[in-house]
Amino acid sequence: xxxxxxxxxxxxxxxxxxxxxxxxxxxxxxxxxxxxxxxxxxxxxxxxxxxxxxxxxxxxxxxxxxxxxxxxxxxxxxxxxxxxxxxxxxxxxxxxxxxxxxxxxxxxxxxxxxxxxxxxxxxxxxxxxxxxxxxxxxxxxxxxxxxxxxxxxxxxxxxxxxxxxxxxxxxxxxxxxxxxxxxxxxxxxxxxxxxxxxxxxxxxxxxxxxxxxxxxxxxxxxxxxxxxxxxxxxxxxxxxxxxxxxxxxxxxxxxxxxxxxxxxxxxxxxxxxxxxxxxxxxxxxxxxxxxxxxxxxxxxxxxxxxxxxxxxxxxxxxxxxxxxxxxxxxxxxxxxxxxxxxxxxxxxxxxxxxxxxxxxxxxxxxxxxxxxxxxxxxxxxxxxxxxxxxxxxxxxxxxxxxxxxxxxxxxxxxxxxxxxx
Amino acid sequence: xxxxxxxxxxxxxxxxxxxxxxxxxxxxxxxxxxxxxxxxxxxxxxxxxxxxxxxxxxxxxxxxxxxxxxxxxxxxxxxxxxxxxxxxxxxxxxxxxxxxxxxxxxxxxxxxxxxxxxxxxxxxxxxxxxxxxxxxxxxxxxxxxxxxxxxxxxxxxxxxxxxxxxxxxxxxxxxxxxxxxxxxxxxxxxxxxxxxxxxxxxxxxxxxxxxxxxxxxxxxxxxxxxxxxxxxxxxxxxxxxxxxxxxxxxxxxxxxxxxxxxxxxxxxxxxxxxxxxxxxxxxxxxxxxxxxxxxxxx
Numbered sequence: 001x002x003x004x005x006x007x008x009x010x011x012x013x014x015x016x017x018x019x020x021x022x023x024x025x026x027x028x029x030x031x032x033x034x035x036x037x038x039x040x041x042x043x044x045x046x047x048x049x050x051x052x053x054x055x056x057x058x059x060x061x062x063x064x065x066x067x068x069x070x071x072x073x074x075x076x077x078x079x080x081x082x083x084x085x086x087x088x089x090x091x092x093x094x095x096x097x098x099x100x101x102x103x104x105x106x107x108x109x110x111x112x113x114x115x116x117x118x119x120x121x122x123x124x125x126x127x128x129x130x131x132x133x134x135x136x137x138x139x140x141x142x143x144x145x146x147x148x149x150x151x152x153x154x155x156x157x158x159x160x161x162x163x164x165x166x167x168x169x170x171x172x173x174x175x176x177x178x179x180x181x182x183x184x185x186x187x188x189x190x191x192x193x194x195x196x197x198x199x200x201x202x203x204x205x206x207x208x209x210x211x212x213x214x215x216x217x218x219x220x221x222x223x224x225x226x227x228x229x230x231x232x233x234x235x236x237x238x239x240x241x242x243x244x245x246x247x248x249x250x251x252x253x254x255x256x257x258x259x260x261x262x263x264x265x266x267x268x269x270x271x272x273x274x275x276x277x278x279x280x281x282x283x284x285x286x287x288x289x290x291x292x293x294x295x296x297x298x299x300x301x302x303x304x305x306x307x308x309x310x311x312x313x314x315x316x317x318x319x320x321x322x323x324x325x326x327x328x329x330x331x332x333x334x335x336x337x338x339x340x341x342x343x344x345x346x347x348x349x350x351x352x353x354x355x356x357x358x359x360x361x362x363x364x365x366x367x368x369x370x371x372x373x374x375x376x377x378x379x380x381x382x383x384x385x386x387x388x389x390x391x392x393x394x395x396x397x398x399x400x401x402x403x404x405x406x407x408x409x410x411x412x413x414x415x416x417x418x419x420x421x
Numbered sequence: 422x423x424x425x426x427x428x429x430x431x432x433x434x435x436x437x438x439x440x441x442x443x444x445x446x447x448x449x450x451x452x453x454x455x456x457x458x459x460x461x462x463x464x465x466x467x468x469x470x471x472x473x474x475x476x477x478x479x480x481x482x483x484x485x486x487x488x489x490x491x492x493x494x495x496x497x498x499x500x501x502x503x504x505x506x507x508x509x510x511x512x513x514x515x516x517x518x519x520x521x522x523x524x525x526x527x528x529x530x531x532x533x534x535x536x537x538x539x540x541x542x543x544x545x546x547x548x549x550x551x552x553x554x555x556x557x558x559x560x561x562x563x564x565x566x567x568x569x570x571x572x573x574x575x576x577x578x579x580x581x582x583x584x585x586x587x588x589x590x591x592x593x594x595x596x597x598x599x600x601x602x603x604x605x606x607x608x609x610x611x612x613x614x615x616x617x618x619x620x621x622x623x624x625x626x627x628x629x630x631x632x633x634x635x636x637x638x639x640x641x642x643x644x645x646x647x648x649x650x651x652x653x654x655x656x657x658x659x660x661x662x663x664x665x666x667x668x669x670x671x672x673x674x675x676x677x678x679x680x681x682x683x684x685x686x687x688x689x690x691x692x693x694x695x696x697x698x699x700x701x702x703x704x705x706x707x708x709x710x711x712x713x714x715x716x717x718x719x
Contacts, residue, residue: 234525304562308625310523312575312632313552322574323564 043393043400050387050394053182053195054148055140056113056171058092060121063134075129083125085118089141096176097167108163112171116196117141140178145194145387152179157386185394189362190376194387197380199395201362205275205355205370206344212279212366213286213343218336220283221290222325225332228291229298230320249288256285257352265353272354276366281349286339293335297328330417337410341403347374373399462707465685465695467493471636471666472517477531479512479521479690486512488690490531494636499658499667501677501698504687505713510670513687514638517668518554519547535636552579555634559641561621563613563628568605571613571624572596575632591631598664599627600657619650626657630665637661639669643676655680674714678702686710 064071067088073079093109100106120141125131143151146159151168171177188198224245232238260281264270270277301324309319325332350356355371356379363370371379373395380392470493479487487509494500502510512521519540521527533540540550552575563571572592575581582588592609596602601623605616613624622642629637639658643651658667658680671677677684677698684701686694686709694701694710705711 302562304558304560305564307520307523307556307558308562308564308628309574311518311520311551311556311558312578312628313548314574314578315548318578327565 043396046390046393047397048390049149049152050185050390051182052152052179053184054143054151054177054179056143057176057178058089058113058117058139058141059095059136060088060092060139061136062125062132063136064132067132069132075132077126080126080129080132081122083122085122085125089113089118089121096174097170105163108161109167111144112147112164112167114142114144114195115193116191140180142184142195143177145385148195149386149390151177159386185391189360190358190371190379191360192358194383194385194391197388197391199373199376199398201359202371202373202376202395203398204363205278205359206372208275208363208366208368208370209278209282209350209355209372210340210344212276213282214336214340216279216283217286217290217339221287221336221339222294222332224287225291225294225298226320226325229295230316230324245288245291249292252348253285253346254348254352256281257349259284260349261352271367271369273357273359273369273371274355274367275363275370275372277353278350278355278370278372279366281353282343282346285346285349286343289339289342290332290336293338294328294332297331297335298324300331301327330413334410334414337406337413341406341410344372344402344406345374345399347378350375351378373402461491461692462694463696463701464683465492465692467495469496470494471496471536472668473532473534473537474513474517475532477513477516477529477533479509479516480528481524482526486690487516490690490692492685492692492695494666494668495683496666497662497664498683499662499669499681501681501684502668502670502687503672503674503677503684503713504693506672508687509690510687511640514640514668514670515556517636517638518551518556520551520556522547552632553634554636554638555629555632557622557625557629557637557639557642559644561618561625561645563616563621563624565612565614567610568596568613568616568624569609572627572631575628579632581632595627595631596624598630598661599623600653600660601627617650619646619653622646622650622654623657626654626661630661634665636666636668639667641670641672644672651676674702686713688713 067083069075069079069083090106090110093113094100094106097109100109121139124139131137142148146157147164147168150156150160150165156165168177184196185198187200188196189201191197228238228242232241260277264277264280265272305323305327306319309323310316314322350372356375357369357371358379359369359371361368377392377395377399380388380395472494474493475491477487477490478485490509490513492513502514504510515521516529516533517540521529529541535550535554538545564574566574569592572595573588576588576591582591593602596605601620604620605611605624613621616624622645626637626642642658643654646654655676658669661667669677669680681698684696684698685692686701686705686707688709694705694707696706701710702714705714711717
């Protein structure tokens with residue numbers, strides 16, 4: 001048997017091996033995709049109902065006689081807010097179902113609509129006093145979350161009574177119940193009532209927190225990276241700092257939360273639950289990421305460019321600021337955005353500093369109590385009401401959308417600016 | 422024949438020199454005096470030099486790259502530094518404008534003077550030195566900016582132009598001197614990195630002469646270029662000699678023969694022989710030089 005035959009014999013085996021290896025790879029990729037697909041599918045199907053809300057049509061008489069407002073009373077905020085809106089809403093509900101006499105049934109009837117309906121009505125009237133007229137007001141008010149779930153998903157839970165199911169059927173027949181786009185989800189803050197809960201508070205909380213993080217970690221991170229990469233003397237201390245920065249990147253995030261609690265809140269006496277402290281803690285967490293990626297970006301600037309500038313008589317600092325930093329910027333920004341995306345999705349350290357509180361107010365600045373998107377998800381996922389499941393999934397979708405946008409921005413920056421020409 | 426001009430001169434010089442690092446200097450002198458072959462043959466010392474180096478030792482950490490180098494570079498001359506790879510000619514060139522300062526492990530002892538001033542003196546600012554001693558690198562390294570901005574960078578840096586028209590003037594003359602202006606005059610705002618290799622190298626030369634240095638150091642400026650581009654650069658070097666002093670490191674002996682007036686042959690970190698280019702190439706005095714130029718090694 002000569003060599004050619006030997007090679008031929010082994011060839012078949014070798015090719016089979018390669019094919020097998022490729023197959024393993026394909027299976028691995030497919031498995032990954034299947035799990036990712038399942039995850040997304042699950043979240044999306046659960047989230048869709050949250051973007052729809054059930055509304056019930058109410059006819060509310062708003063003439064002065066019914067409201068017991070004599071014609072000489074001026075329509076200002078005081079007089080308008082004194083009106084018994086809850087009574088009006090209840091009355092309107094009773095008129096829909098005139099046969100209901102029993103007190104127990106009435107109670108169930110009132111529970112069809114959201115407890116926030118009366119406040120919506122009040123706000124509407126106060127902002128538009130001309131609604132007080134002889135023509136009754138036709139208004140779609142939000143249904144209670146149990147009714148909402150029942151109507152949207154056609155699944156009845158034990159929280160919807162037989163009587164209520166009957167009411168809903170009648171409303172459907174009279175075409176007085178509908179679903180519409182749930183704007184509350186984007187305009188409201190957290191609430192105990194799912195139909196009144198929204199993510200605006202958490203979104204703004206995340207925004208303020210990330211703003212603090214960005215303003216702290218980007219300049220400090222770039223400064224540290226430039227110094228370590230370009231100016232620091234090569235000695236034991238620098239090595240020690242380098243090792244520790246790399247180690248910090250691997251520290252569990254909750255540890256940063258504990259540190260924030262101990263240092264910023266307990267020692268410096270900063271307030272709890274505020275984006276300022278959240279941002280500080282997330283900065284600590286993001287800094288190593290930014291420093292490491294910035295150093296890599298600075299290192300990747302061709303030394304020939306630096307030599308050219310130095311050879312022309314540029315000082316070291318001029319070389320760094322005129323040539324190295326601009327060329328490294330896309331890489332630095334990519335790292336910063338990925339760091340920010342990490343910070344956006346971080347929950348654990350924020351729990352430690354009290355950003356897990358139930359906060360209804362929408363934060364207007366970095367020292368207002370706030371929560372953030374991932375913590376909001378955590379809070380809602382813990383709530384017993386069924387409607388919160390959908391809200392949780394919808395918030396996850398919003399968070400994922402933001403993360404996707406940030407990552408795409410990072411990819412865009414890398415692709416677009418990496419080569420300047 | 423003056424066999425050891427440097428040896429004679431280096432004695433008093435060693436007494437006068439204030440070495441940068443005394444310890445290493447001492448070590449180096451003892452080491453190199455043991456070594457017989459560090460005596461440079463030929464005319465390494467000339468009268469009224471532009472650059473003058475005496476007993477220069479260069480170390481990278483503990484590894485010595487240059488041994489006791491003494492060499493003068495005359496005014497408005499092109500001196501070629503030749504020798505096999507790793508012989509220290511690039512290192513030597515880079516000590517002349519203190520580019521080696523950027524390498525932390527690099528230590529230099531001995532004396533290097535530019536117009537009689539010690540360039541490693543505390544009073545000498547490396548930034549100022551590099552404005553006076555420009556450098557062209559082996560690989561064309563234009564900034565990723567426009568052609569105009571590439572040339573204008575140096576003058577802007579040093580504030581050489583007060584007005585925009587003055588700056589335009591500097592850019593145009595520099596490009597003209599580098600023989601590039603006619604090729605790029607219609608696209609000064611185009612990126613410098615979009616030019617061909619030879620054009621990029623001439624752009625780098627234009628960038629170097631834009632700050633009107635006194636000396637230009639060239640580190641194998643044509644090694645990455647085709648013969649036509651090389652010929653253009655060589656012609657350019659000859660023209661630049663009128664205004665500048667040029668030291669050029671080259672691997673091509675033909676190039677050294679074509680562009681330079683004097684040639685220094687480096688071997689294992691030592692300057693073996695220095696002389697007129699024609700003499701070096703026709704009548705080398707040292708065996709190593711002869712071996713190298715006749716192609717026995719290297």
